Amino acid sequence: MPELTPRLGIKKSIGTENVTRQSFNENYDIIDQMVETIAGAQEKATTAENNAKTYTDNKVSGLNADAVGAHPKITNGTNVWQFKVDINGSLYIEQVL
Numbered sequence: 001m002p003e004l005t006p007r008l009g010i011k012k013s014i015g016t017e018n019v020t021r022q023s024f025n026e027n028y029d030i031i032d033q034m035v036e037t038i039a040g041a042q043e044k045a046t047t048a049e050n051n052a053k054t055y056t057d058n059k060v061s062g063l064n065a066d067a068v069g070a071h072p073k074i075t076n077g078t079n080v081w082q083f084k085v086d087i088n089g090s091l092y093i094e095q096v097l
Helices: 021-034 038-061 065-070
Strands: 073-075 080-085 091-095
Touching: none
Parallel strands: none
Antiparallel strands: 073 080, 080 091
């Protein structure tokens, strides 16, 4: 009786066992069912990106120009960024130096 791999359940033949074409085909079917398609991976990535954008937009929409004016610039010692509001009222950060 073959051992099964822990994650995918692929059959690993033991040393005294005859290996058949059928067992190889069964393993290929298991791999084929478990592998992620490029389209599926892209769909997950796009969903994650859209969720991140929505989350960020919701957090930023609560800020207003008065709050931004209280801290107009931030710096890390070499670069300076400034908070700005575009004509649509959206907040963005622009590097000044």
